[in-house]
Amino acid sequence: MTPPRRQPARRRTAVLATVPVAVAALLGAGGPTAPGTTGAPGAGDPYFPLSGNGGYDVRHYDLTLRYDTTSRRLDATAVLTARAGRRLTRFDLDLKGLKVTAVTVDRTPATFRRDGQELVVTPRHALRAGQDFRVTVAYHGTPKPVTDPDGAVDGWIPSDDGAFVASEPQGAMTWFPANSHPKDKASYDFTVTVPQGRTAVANGVLLGQRTAHGRTTFHWRETQPMAAYLATATIGRFRIERYTTRDGIQVYNAVDAREARAAAPVLKKLPAVLDWESKLFGPYPYRAAGSIVDHAPNVGFALETQTRPVYDSAPDLGTLVHENAHQWFGDSVSLTAWKDIWLNEGFATYAEWLYTEQHGGRSAQQTFDALYARPASDDLWAYPPGDPGSGARIFGTPVYARGAMALHELRRAVGDRDFFRILRAWTAGHHGGHGTTGEFVRLAEQKSGKPLKRLLHTWLYTAGKPDSA
Secondary structure (H helix, E strand, O other): OOOOOOOOHHHHOOOOOOHHHHHHHHHOOOOOOOOOOEEOOOOHHHHHHHHOOOEEEEEEEEEEEEEEOOEEEEEEEEEEEEEEEOOOOEEEEEEEOOOEEEEEOOOEEEEEEEEEEEEEEEOOOOOOOOOOEEEEEEEEEEEOEOOOOOEEEEEEEEOEEEEEOOOOOOOHHHOOOOOOOOOOEEEEEEEEEEEEOOEEOOOOEEEEEEEEOOOOEEEEEEEEEEEEHHHOOOOOEEEEEEOOOOOOOEEEEEHHHHHHHHHHHHHHHHHHHHHHHHHOOOOOOOEEEEEEOOOOOOOOOOOOOOOOOEOOOOOOHHHHHHHHHOOOOOOEEEEEOOOOHHHHHHHHHHHHHHHHOOOOOOHHHHHHHHHHHOOOOOOHOOOOOOOOOHHHHHOHHHHHHHHHHOOOOOOOOHHHHHHHHHHHHHHHOOOOOOOEEHHHHHHHHHHHHOOOOOHHHHHHOOOOOOOOO
């Protein structure tokens, strides 16, 4: 996510009204239900109680989307391949605001109903624990983004020539049914049909495109595990640039003509940025890379959509470094709970500091010192980044800047050699998976041989302005 120096007040989140699990169980469709056989309507995250779902794990999403940029109507089919974690007579998917016309489970029609952001599915036959199954959902409508209390939006955001699709933290449900929590990652296929002259850009590698009868269909595939909020299908009139780096990474840049002049000198540096980040953090995690530079002046943020960040306007170099650092920190190594958001944003912010330090700018220590000079009343010290609290706070200044400061204090404590060993071990050991703050602290102690719990607890979990080492 864009650092808060760009439109900080506009990048906020909303916690939707929740339905307690016990109450949701009483509202089930389709007759009596045996205890313990329904999937929970949430993944158990206290910050977003209804995000994600319990009882199953999605392995693959196959999304077929047809979008009319004039009427803004989406006609879609989603096929989810999943595995039941226990016997299930009913389970939920996250989907908000679109009309569902049919649901099947393993090609057999299933009963379904809507309950707020939940699509509640009752298969004709109960699913066995460990059973692989396939859910097909046909739906349509005019997708609308999730609106946060301060007016910021995420999800499917209409633009003047298509749609800007950026879903952190809860917007994936605005355009496809999902188990929408970072704990459940999956591979993806996207088949997106748009009016001829528009381009649809998603994650991963472009497998092909074809034009017929005034429409163009694009087929994208991301084979590496991806959290739902990192999926995109951004649509617009774009200038396309494609090439392969010397490391074999397939780069696809899509740039709105209105942003092309400002974006060109920054995007030209992408291969060098990825090469620099690979040296610091370990091999680039994916086969594909690139940028989607849209003209979306009402959005106010960029997002690290996996393999190909999406920018609401031409990015500056710091933003390019930040969003691509997320390919390691946040995308490849993902959260298990939103309270650990500093593992994404603090690391990507510190990557900016390091890039500046190693490319002729001020040192990370100088950046740290300038921040630390702020008085105790400054917003930087308003709350600890390791568990900032739900709502607006998860994308606030402490998560980004104080999170980066915690990493700098770690670097000072262990020295450069061990610090960069810790970063590379973190990305290698959790590649394609998940991590927690506790796991990171234990790894840092293991690699450095030093006790670090107290230091990191002070910087991540204590209120107010910490004492600096």
